[in-house]
Amino acid sequence: MRLKRYGLRFLIACCLSTGAFAQKTALLCKRLIDGTGKIVQNAAIVIEADRIIAVGSKDIIPKDASVIDLGDFTVLPGLIDAHVHPFIDKDDYQIDHLRRSSAQKALEGLKIMQDLLQAGWTTLRIAGDADVAYAQFDIRNAINKGLFTGPHIYGAGHYISVTGGGGDINFTSYEQPIIADGLIANGPDEMRKAVREEIKHGSDWIKIMVTGAFMTVGDNPQDVHFSSEELTAVMEEANRRHRPVMAHAHATEGIKMAVRAGVRSIEHASYIDEEGIDLMLKNGTYLIPTLSVDLFFQEKYFNSKALAKAVQLGKHEKDENTKSKMLSLAIRKGVKIGLGTDNVGFPATFPAREFAELIKLGMTPMQAIQAGTKVNAELLGKEKDLGTIEAGKLADIIAVKGDPLTDITELQQVKFVMIGGKVVKSDN
Incomplete structure (x- = not known):
């Protein structure tokens, strides 16, 4: 007994x-x-x-x-944001990237992520961030260990960029030996190494800057920056290690190159055309249009010198209405569209404005909600747990x-x- x-x-x-x-x-x-x-x-x-x-x-x-x-x-x-940058919260973010240590970014980034959780965002996919190290994964690991309460975190440590691309710092003199906010790689061999570095330090996604960007100085978002050989090297290495790839792609041809190469998602797609839409449908590629970031720039940074390029491009895009027409067509044709805000310092309640922007393009309220829940869970490959x-x-x-x-x-x-x-x- x-x-x-x-x-x-x-x-x-x-x-x-x-x-x-x-x-x-x-x-x-x-x-x-x-x-x-x-x-x-x-x-x-x-x-x-x-x-x-x-x-x-x-x-x-x-x-x-x-x-x-x-x-x-x-x-x-719980809501899922598929495109966030917790360490970018200033208009002059590339200079701010040089001001703050990785440790400071981790502390401030944790607060930002906790604020987003309080606003209902229980899962975040980080689309690369402005840090020389991998502080976002230190935050993720601390949350997973139960040291802090925070959202589920997935994503890429850095955005991989070519020299002079959207992840490089293009406004300093030749003599200044600075470390860019992106991970700079050129040629197939360096691309393979960059992917391996990202995976080694905790990235469960790979982020590539296939085209120029809106926010950076010295590059054009309508230019394609990756060669086909570089893109192939990234995809081969990522596929070998079972890591999905998200492609920052504004330029029309850059979008098509990335879709043909097999990326899982296209981010932004500012200059997509109908051929690009049909390619995404054929390949099952997800589209993350990041609409609310333009609203944020127009409302908060309309007089910013650092973001003058982004503000002007966003205004022109809105006036021309081309992106809106193409995205509406993508919705009607059935492209898998997830919700991503490109959050770069938004107040915690601001990202939910993305839902209304999707509705303006032709989604029903239910479709918009699913874009930020069910569809994003499927994008992440986490549909057994989330969404x-x-x-x-x-x-x-x-x-x-x-x-x-x-x-x-x-x-x-x-x-x-x-x-x-x-x-x-x-x-x-």
Whole structure:
């Protein structure tokens, strides 16, 4: 009997340590937009540990579950931003990149990511960032160890650029031996090495600057910067190591080159044409149009000298309306479009304006919500864990007071946030 008692105590201790007796929690809400396209009225969501175990009506709630009643609120999956730069938060970001240490960027970047989590963004894909090291992965690793609460983080350490490209610093004198904010590589061999360096230091995506950029001095976004040989080398190396590639591509031909090479996503696509759209459809390439960044520049940085080029190009793009017409066509044709903001210092509630911009292009509110949940989870290859509220998924859940299907701006006012079954925000 004594051995049996000791054995029982040992079993209980093991169960507690592994979470086998974890507390169940039930969320109640007036309306559930589950990410799959369904709307469930008067829904209940049952959570155990960090996972959803059941979704349905109130009669599914176990007797031993604690209940969080969200009343008339609308519940949705946690939001996913597929294009962020947490270390870029100044208009003169390339100079600011030289002012701040990697350690300082890590501390400030953690605060930015936590603020985004509070605004409902439970997952971020970093599209490279302005840091000589890999501070974003130090943040990710600390969050994953439980040292801090923060969003799920995926992405690239740096944007790989050619000399004189959008990731290089092109406004200093020849004599100045500075380290650019991007990872500079030229020729197939250097491209292979750059991919290997990124993977070695924690990148689960590879980011390449196939064309010029809007924000940098000394390059033209309508120019193609990568040769076909360089692009092939990147793709071969990334594929060998099972890392997807995201391609910064504004120029028409650069978009097509990147799609033909097999990148998983095209970022920006400012000068895409119908042939490029059809190529994306044929190859199943995702498109991340990053619309709200132009709004941010026009509203905050309209007098900025550092971003004069970006502001002017964005204004011209808006006046010409060509990008909007092409993106609307891409939506109608069925290109897989995810939500990415190109967040470069936005206030935490600003990124949700991307939903309204997608709706202006012709998406329904439900499609726009799915772009920032289900579609982005599929882009990341994390659809088994993220993007919808279904049994088996991680309990990444947000709630808003009203109905975002009738007023999409509700997503700018998230009142409740849960990540991995842990409540991190609960207003009202």
